[in-house]
Amino acid sequence: MTVLDTKDESLPRAEHPAAEAWRVFRSRPAALFGLLLLSIIVIVSLFGPVLYAVDPFEIVWAPLTPPFETETAILGTDNLGRDMLAGLIVGGRATLLVGVTAALITIIIGILVGALAGYYLGWVDDVLMRITEFFQVLPPLLFAMVLVTLFSPSLPVVAMSIGIVSWPATARLARAEFMRIRGLEYVSAGRSIGARDGRLIWRVILPNALAPLIVSATLTIGVAILFEAGLSFLGLSDPNTMSWGLMIGSGRQYVLDAWWVVTLPGAMIFLTVLGVSLIGDGLNDAFNPKLRER
Amino acid sequence: MLLWTVIRRLIYSVILVVAVLVLNFLLIHLAPGDPADVIAGEMGGATEEVLASIRKAYGLDQPLYVQLWVYLKAAAGGDLGQSFFYNAPVIDLILDRVGATLLLVFTALGFAIVVGTTLGVIASRKPTGIVSNLVTVISVIGYSAPIFWTGIMLIIVFASLIPLFPISNMYDVTKSVGPFGYALDVAHHLVLPAFTLGIVYLAQYSRLTRASMLEVLGSDYIRTARAKGVSERKVYGRHALRNAVLPIITIAGLQFGGIVSGAVLVETVFNWPGLGTLAFDSILARDYPTILGILFFSAVIVIVANLITDLLYRVADPRIRMAK
Amino acid sequence: MTVLKVDNIVVDFATRRGNARVLDHVNLEVNEGEILGIVGESGCGKSMTALSIMGLVPSPPGNLTSGSIYLEGRDLVGLSKDEMREIRGNEIGMIFQEPMSSLNPVFTVGEQIAESVRLHENASQRAAWERAVEMLRAVGIPEAEVRAKSYPHQLSGGMRQRVMIAIALACNPRVLIADEPTTALDTTVQAQIFDLLEELQKSRGTAIVLITHDMGAVAQLADRVAVMYAGRIVETGTVEQVLTMPRHPYTEGLIACVPHLQPDPPEKREPLLEIPGVVPSLTELGDGCAFAPRCNRALATCTGRQPVLKTEGNGHATACWAVEAELENV
Ligand SMILES: Nc1ncnc2c1ncn2[C@@H]1O[C@H](COP(=O)(O)OP(=O)(O)OP(=O)(O)O)[C@@H](O)[C@H]1O
Ligand SMILES: [Mg+2]
Numbered sequence: 001m002t003v004l005d006t007k008d009e010s011l012p013r014a015e016h017p018a019a020e021a022w023r024v025f026r027s028r029p030a031a032l033f034g035l036l037l038l039s040i041i042v043i044v045s046l047f048g049p050v051l052y053a054v055d056p057f058e059i060v061w062a063p064l065t066p067p068f069e070t071e072t073a074i075l076g077t078d079n080l081g082r083d084m085l086a087g088l089i090v091g092g093r094a095t096l097l098v099g100v101t102a103a104l105i106t107i108i109i110g111i112l113v114g115a116l117a118g119y120y121l122g123w124v125d126d127v128l129m130r131i132t133e134f135f136q137v138l139p140p141l142l143f144a145m146v147l148v149t150l151f152s153p154s155l156p157v158v159a160m161s162i163g164i165v166s167w168p169a170t171a172r173l174a175r176a177e178f179m180r181i182r183g184l185e186y187v188s189a190g191r192s193i194g195a196r197d198g199r200l201i202w203r204v205i206l207p208n209a210l211a212p213l214i215v216s217a218t219l220t221i222g223v224a225i226l227f228e229a230g231l232s233f234l235g236l237s238d239p240n241t242m243s244w245g246l247m248i249g250s251g252r253q254y255v256l257d258a259w260w261v262v263t264l265p266g267a268m269i270f271l272t273v274l275g276v277s278l279i280g281d282g283l284n285d286a287f288n289p290k291l292r293e294r
Numbered sequence: 295m296l297l298w299t300v301i302r303r304l305i306y307s308v309i310l311v312v313a314v315l316v317l318n319f320l321l322i323h324l325a326p327g328d329p330a331d332v333i334a335g336e337m338g339g340a341t342e343e344v345l346a347s348i349r350k351a352y353g354l355d356q357p358l359y360v361q362l363w364v365y366l367k368a369a370a371g372g373d374l375g376q377s378f379f380y381n382a383p384v385i386d387l388i389l390d391r392v393g394a395t396l397l398l399v400f401t402a403l404g405f406a407i408v409v410g411t412t413l414g415v416i417a418s419r420k421p422t423g424i425v426s427n428l429v430t431v432i433s434v435i436g437y438s439a440p441i442f443w444t445g446i447m448l449i450i451v452f453a454s455l456i457p458l459f460p461i462s463n464m465y466d467v468t469k470s471v472g473p474f475g476y477a478l479d480v481a482h483h484l485v486l487p488a489f490t491l492g493i494v495y496l497a498q499y500s501r502l503t504r505a506s507m508l509e510v511l512g513s514d515y516i517r518t519a520r521a522k523g524v525s526e527r528k529v530y531g532r533h534a535l536r537n538a539v540l541p542i543i544t545i546a547g548l549q550f551g552g553i554v555s556g557a558v559l560v561e562t563v564f565n566w567p568g569l570g571t572l573a574f575d576s577i578l579a580r581d582y583p584t585i586l587g588i589l590f591f592s593a594v595i596v597i598v599a600n601l602i603t604d605l606l607y608r609v610a611d612p613r614i615r616m617a618k
Numbered sequence: 619m620t621v622l623k624v625d626n627i628v629v630d631f632a633t634r635r636g637n638a639r640v641l642d643h644v645n646l647e648v649n650e651g652e653i654l655g656i657v658g659e660s661g662c663g664k665s666m667t668a669l670s671i672m673g674l675v676p677s678p679p680g681n682l683t684s685g686s687i688y689l690e691g692r693d694l695v696g697l698s699k700d701e702m703r704e705i706r707g708n709e710i711g712m713i714f715q716e717p718m719s720s721l722n723p724v725f726t727v728g729e730q731i732a733e734s735v736r737l738h739e740n741a742s743q744r745a746a747w748e749r750a751v752e753m754l755r756a757v758g759i760p761e762a763e764v765r766a767k768s769y770p771h772q773l774s775g776g777m778r779q780r781v782m783i784a785i786a787l788a789c790n791p792r793v794l795i796a797d798e799p800t801t802a803l804d805t806t807v808q809a810q811i812f813d814l815l816e817e818l819q820k821s822r823g824t825a826i827v828l829i830t831h832d833m834g835a836v837a838q839l840a841d842r843v844a845v846m847y848a849g850r851i852v853e854t855g856t857v858e859q860v861l862t863m864p865r866h867p868y869t870e871g872l873i874a875c876v877p878h879l880q881p882d883p884p885e886k887r888e889p890l891l892e893i894p895g896v897v898p899s900l901t902e903l904g905d906g907c908a909f910a911p912r913c914n915r916a917l918a919t920c921t922g923r924q925p926v927l928k929t930e931g932n933g934h935a936t937a938c939w940a941v942e943a944e945l946e947n948v
Contacts, residue, residue: 030434133310134310134313134314136548136551137310137314137551137593137596137597137600138314138317138551138589138592138593138596139551139552139554139555139558139589139592139593139596140551140552140555141555141556141558141559142554142555142558142573142588142589142592143589145558145573145577145585146321146585146586146589147321149577149580149582149585150321150324150325150326150332150582151325151326152326222437222438226440226441229440229442229443230440230441230442230555230559233440233442233559233562234558234559234562234574234577235577235578236577248442248443252446255446255449255450256449256450256453259450262443262446263443263446263447263450266440266442266443266446266447267443269440269443270438270439270440270443273437273438273439273440274434274435274438276438277434277437277438278434281434513719514714514716514719514720515719515720515721515722515723517674517714517720518714518720518721518722518782518785519722520672520674520706521672521674521706521707521711521712521714521786522706522707522733522734522737522785523703523704523705523706523707523708523734523737523738524703524707524733524737525700525703526699533722536724537722537723537724610724611723611724612723612724612726612769612771613723613769613771
């Protein structure tokens, strides 16, 4: 066999998998851009309100003042005369918080269901997969709308609802990974020396299934943020917490008179999700050995 | 064989439909407050009289399983309850609106599939070319932009800058003259909403098509086709595409619920008189029977769509068609 | 008469480590109605030779840098895409190593054979289908009418390879290239496919280029044989010459690897041999003979200069300094 053969690329190379993944990730300009974008947004959301201490609910100027007309509200005001800039800076907190919480709920339910189905197979798999299919039949946003309407639009309810409607995709992915890995030798070996199921599932298989699950978790954050935005747009967000979604929801009737009221918070959501998905794509390349050398 | 699979899938679909009904029933009872209040809705003008009539109609004074039975029996007869906000049977409200939603969804889907696969195929011819990069960029943007935001951006552009397409409603009474004029007017109104909804899926399908085309083009049977003297155009159009669209059928079926969800937002943005605007209005009015009716009905749409894609897949892929 | 003549072709691949010369001045001749065997280790360029003849070298990264390929005197290199397409499947047919994946899963086998006919002949759909059934019968598939309507996944590996042969021969090509047609099949099926090829070659007079690892098959089927190493032909001659009087140390090694081809009686036979070392990287080939690092007869000259094919009077040709020196001394 000649060295030209691509199979030889996988010859043992003394590099930690994480280090190698980072090396690939680093070589993707898009992924680095996403990381930069998201870092800026997170930092501004965390520390911005300290530096720009304007109450986003306070009325500071005439309603619907366009950007760059007054120094009091440099990015203009909304329909009530509240400072857009203050809202944009603070609003990321709630949006990111809901996004990450919802993603966590999604991942936890998804991995739990997928792991049990993919590990035990048989009737456990049958039952869990039928339930998963059932949840996939319900249009996710409509279902979340119903849940939030029935149980009040508070941040925890919104996050929970998003989690409840979006776990099936993660469950399917986790199940496929668990089914693949449980057949591998080291799992059979573990079973033959009498390792308990719990140990095999969480200590042996899960760590090996982590790469695709991390990628999916990252992308799930983006999806959850989009869900939160969609619900807010329909008026289903916590009215007492300033968020980008709330700004969009209350501004939607005024788009034709004041382009900025929805455009600006929408752009923030777009940039956030863009950052998250670019990172997700980068991680996907970094973890996927098949794509690595392209 | 095929008939048997169809029957099995049909039975399974019916079970799913019943399961959605049970979920709806549970939601009414799990929601905080008196179920009769929930059914009447906050703005339903819920006098004691009305509440009493609801309790009677739904059998709310009886054990839960009896109530469930009453609910299911009514649903089987097409009765999804009464909207106290619109003062009309929920099923009538839904049937009134569902056509508009289906028109929007299928136009968007058709647009996404046709343009998306075409772009994907062109991109697969040159994996590092301009179209390929364009596909990557479109797909990342299409994935990241909130769909209602895209719609609003289009409204802002088309409202004043380029007033080419109407930005609201489904038709304009002054312009819809005669059946042909009506169809034309609806099509004109459809452009922006369908584009907004379609672009998200166009982005995904073009990327998916490119990936699966590249995989198929590297396969042995494509080499065989070339060795037979098949022209490049036919290699792409006949031998590769047929295999490469298989995953797209699967994905489109799986995503149907997501597309319906997207339609809710798009309809609200463009005032498209479908199920989405109905859902939005009934949420504002806390009209629970209507909201739950829409959830149920759209789940049925998804179930039917899944059934169709499943059968379509069987027709398109002989390996599955023959199995079982 | 020579049907196919491969004249000094060079194929280069642009790789991340620089240029790889995958074929280095390869010469071959195939006469009418003859079977030419090509043997050599994995990666020596057998398939690439076949693809070059078909005009199917993947490009980029590959490129046919120089040389000519003559089919009945007509140079195929430099033909337009359409002209080349006319030749593929019509005048040169090819079958591949992987019957399991070489047929399109979404078309019936009958359709796939008929397509070939319709591409090259002015046949009606019906006539093409009839030809497809007839071809299936010719390659020994029972119930050909029924089988024609089958999809590839419904057939066994041996059946699929028969279908591949039917596709390749549907338009009565002058030359059939069979690239390791049996590697993926069971031993008994292998023998059947070889018998089929031999029979078809006799009945139709198609010249065959048989690429294989199987020296036994070469001994049984081929008239002449070419031995390749690292993109070059190192020895060529009639089967008799090459298998019973191998000149090149590499050929000797190859033959020694196959027990029943050894001339010695069993008791004197050494344990099954393997040629030590590995094929060198094609990007790192130096000036000398590519086999020199693995050769037990290497001389000083071998690492300095490339040997060229030297033909003896009887047509037996070898590219080896040691052999050349030996022959001169005799
Ligand atoms: N896309 C490519 N890029 C670079 N080198 C390549 C490429 N494809 C093939 N090669 C090289 O070309 C050489 C010849 O390959 P070829 O497939 O002709 O070998 P072969 O003799 O048919 O081997 P086998 O017996 O395994 O089929 C190999 O060394 C291979 O590494
Ligand atoms: Mg080969």
